Every structure is written in C-alpha cells, then in structure tokens.
Amino acid sequence: MNLKESTLRFIKQCRRVLHVSKKPDKVEYINVAKITGLGIIVIGIIGFIISIIAQLLGA
Known part of the structure; x- marks a missing residue:
C-alpha cells in the first residue's frame, strides 16, 4: 500500500x-x-493524602 x-x-x-458523531446536548455536556x-477532585484528594502520609513518615 x-x-x-x-x-x-x-x-x-x-x-x-465525523458523520457518525454528533454534538452533545446540554444535559450530556453537563454530565x-x-x-x-x-x-x-478524587485524584487531587488521593495525591494530597499521599503527600500527608509521606510528610508524616518523614520521607
């Protein structure tokens, strides 16, 4: 080829x-x-917890 x-x-x-795809409506976009x-937020909280644990362990 x-x-x-x-x-x-x-x-x-x-x-x-592009033919199959469609623009999301307002409800879908908000979801x-x-x-x-x-x-x-969840990833940030996990990172914060790991940072706190690392500081407590003195790493």
Whole structure:
C-alpha cells in the first residue's frame, strides 16, 4: 500500500467518524463536565493524602 492509498483510507475513516458523531446536548455536556470534575477532585484528594502520609513518615 502506498502513501496515496493509505492517505485516502485515513480520510475516509475520518469522514465516517465525523458523520457518525454528533454534538452533545446540554444535559450530556453537563454530565460529562460533572464526571470529569469529580475525577479531578478524587485524584487531587488521593495525591494530597499521599503527600500527608509521606510528610508524616518523614520521607
């Protein structure tokens, strides 16, 4: 397969994905934002706890 064929195949795949995808509505967008925010908070809390434990152990 040469460069031209692989490029055309890639473009076809991109067009298919764009055709199938849709813009999220307001409710879906808010839900994704809430889940993402919650994940960031949880990771921050875990990092904070690890930092506190490391300081208590004198590392």
